[in-house]
Amino acid sequence: MMIVPLVLTAMLSAAAPPKVAVVYSAWSGNAFQNEYDGTLKELGWPMEKVENRKIGDLVARLGEFDLVVAASVGNYENPQDMTPYRDQWLAFLQRGGCLIITDASYPTALDKWVNTFGDEYKLTTAQCAAMNDKAADARDITVVEHPLTTAPNDLAPLLRQYGTVWAHLNSWPEGWTSLVACKDRKSLFLVKPVGKGLLIVTSYFSMQGGRAAIAKAIFENAWLNVSARRGGVEVTKLDFGTITPGKAFAHVGVRSSTGGDLNLKAQVRVEPEGQMPVDSQPVVLTSKADAEAVAEIPYEIKARGKLGLGLLVEDAAGQPVMELHRLAEIPPVLSIQVKRKHLYPRDKAAVVTCDLLPDRGAAPSTLKLVCSIDDKPAATASAAKAEVVLSASVAGLKLGEHQVRVRFLSGDTTLGVATEQFFVHGRPRFEVREDGATLLDGKPFFPFGFYHVAPPGTRLKMVQDMAAAGFNCAHMRAMTVEEYGPILDECAKLGVYIVTEFSAPMFETIAKYHAHPAVMAWNPGDEPDGNGVTPEEMFARYDKFKQLDPDHLVYTVSCIPDQYKRYARGTDIFAPDPYPIPFGPMSTVYDSFKRARGEASKYGTTLWGVVQCFGDYGPWTRPPSPKELRGMTYLALLTGVKGIIYYTYQDGQWLLTDHPEQWEAAKALVPEVKALAPSLLDGKFKLLSEGPEIYAGYWDYEGKRYVAIVNGATDARKFDLAVAGKSATPMFAEKSDAALDNGRLRGNLEGLGTVVIEVAQ
Secondary structure (H helix, E strand, O other): OOOOOOEEOEEEEOOOOOEEEEEEOHHHHHOOOOOOOOHHHHHHHOOOEEHHHHHHHHHHOHOOOEEEEOOOOOOOOOOOOOHHHHHHHHHHHHHHOOEEOOOOOOOOOOOOOHHHHOOOOOOOOEEHHHOOOOOOOOOEEEEEHHHHHHHHOHHHHHOOOOOOOOEEEEOOOOOOOOEEEEOOEEEEEEEEEOEEEEEEEEEEOOOOOHHHHHHHHHHHHHHHHHHHOOOOEEEEEEOOOOOOOOOEEEEEEEEEEEOEEEEEEEEEEEEEEEOOOOOOOOEEEEEEOOOEEEEEEEEOOOEEEEEEEEEEEOOOOOOEEEEEEEEEEOOOOEEEEEOEEOOOOOOOOOEEEEEEEEOOOOOOHHEEEEEEEOOEEEEEEEEEEEEEEEEOOOOOOOEEEEEEEEEEEOOEEEEEEEEEEEOOOOOEEEOOOOOOOOOEEOOOOOOOOEEEEEOOOHHHHHHHHHHHHHHOOOEEOOOOOOHHHHHHHHHHHHEEEEEEEEEHHHHHHHHHOOOOOOOOOOOOOOHHHHHOOOOOHHHHHHHHHHHHHOOOEEEEEEEOOHHHHHHHHOOEEEEEEOOOOOOOOOOHHHHHHHHHHHHHHOOOOOOOEEEEOOOOOOOOOOOHHHHHHHHHHHHHHHHHOOOOOEEEEEEEEEEHHHHHHHHHHHHHHHHHHHHHHHHHHHEEEEEEEEOOOEEEEEEEEEEOOEEEEOOOOOOEEEEEEEEOOOOOEEEEOOOOEEEEEEOOEEEEEEOOOOEEEEEEE
């Protein structure tokens, strides 16, 4: 049975929504002041934001709030000592308030806040091994089944997608419960009941953008559990069961939080869109003292589509103790998705993923799928699984729009029908080969260039500098439709191909310049995952772009690794932009690009890399050193990127030519990439090592073997790699002690060093 996609709006509605205070600090220009704006707006919870320097004003008004949340680095800048306010904070918790401390990895969050409450509250923190450990399981976490991790939202899958937390909570007194543990068996998430309230402390941070769903789930779980405690009840279990057509079962588990007896009843209400609600039969929940009371509540879903679910728990007097609401959507019996809607001569088939959700009781042996293209039979398959992938040949189809139609049958009875359009195009000027290589007029091409962001008047100078240095592409913005033509004309003269983003109207710009020789790709929106643009909107833009201009590529940048899987489908080029310097090791780019490659490969999308070449502003207090720039470039190549665009030649706070060290280091990479490009595009690659210190691999091309080795550590390291050959010669005028011995390539590499060695076969 497939997992039903749900839009969760779980909230306690037996009372008014909670009022929230968000505490932030001025760190890095109030960087996290708005961290939870979107989350709390979506929840519909009233909010006030308070800078930590005004904490005394907040403490005096704690009686007005239900939840207080410390944002990331919430007490880091201008740290405030909470010792004078200890009694007020504890009174807030005792009466049923909830205090959530995020980013609890600093003394300012612990020693100056939580630990001031008393010895039974004192926590310590330490760096987490996962920060530097490159092992496959280094980021594994263990999530304890607990009301705060399960009711009403299951936190485990969300937290497993979070990524690396650089520090953990190292010790805690009796009375605290650890709900999430890292590989070090230390805590990432602690909770302590205090009276009717809850104190939650976590080292998770920066829960905005693609991580906003985590914050939302934590807030909902915290509020439901605190609200229940206010009513004298501790939640042990709460869910609607598997939400599918037919009979379903909700589950409730509670115990008294005051030590008294419980006499409650629980009921489920189903509200199909546009129809009258239907209530289940109430189920009694009783228990003695602090024993757990558990109930299973049968209910029935008779219609597909959108519906509301409500679960109400009342006391003997009919007063609500807690109430959970969820908006669900029961999908149709059959839904389909075409893997790529725009097909080119390389594509021999339309690949269609079919999601199936028949009514309960359907016999799997009688189920099948019948696929047609333009009403002509194309493929059939058994439908015994919840997901079936069909491959329908597109041989002989004319250029233009076509329709794929899938019927879901039980014997001769049609259970459901779904259709989707796709397009067949001729040979384009720029295309992506099956192995991910970019083709320009049918020939392999490795794009290598720079971004230009602002000011617009310096674009010509940038393109001229790029061309003089040997770079072949640039990413820039069309400000207006008319002004963009002369820029593209100059690019064409210089042999620089352009990825365009837009201040000018997108579709008008594409319509005017789609035949221009300098055009390579169009960018429908920078970092959509970080700017609130949904994958569906990006896919719609992609579809429109390709219909207007099937001869060029569409380019999408993603800035949040957790979101790669959501944005990798609706584009031709997927380009992550990790900027690790000075926050972490340069090897971070390897992890990011490798993860992105795994997602892009599922959809036939090629991978390019956006590599950091800027600094000296904001939190990026320095640019990459020449060693780091070169190392990150080769780490990207070792993950299989088929193009690199550095960020940035110029933006509002950085001009590359004002930083000669970085500019010369970037120019020095041009002949290296140019020399290796044929092997990068047409060679056979083998990965030899992927850290945690030595990263290495080689490309075999036309009888030669090119080995790239990168030291991700800051101090010297030995390498010992399985490489066969007759002799080893360092390339690009490098010095190296690398030597071949009995099928092994051995040598030493300085900290953050990179060496490329040609091995004679």
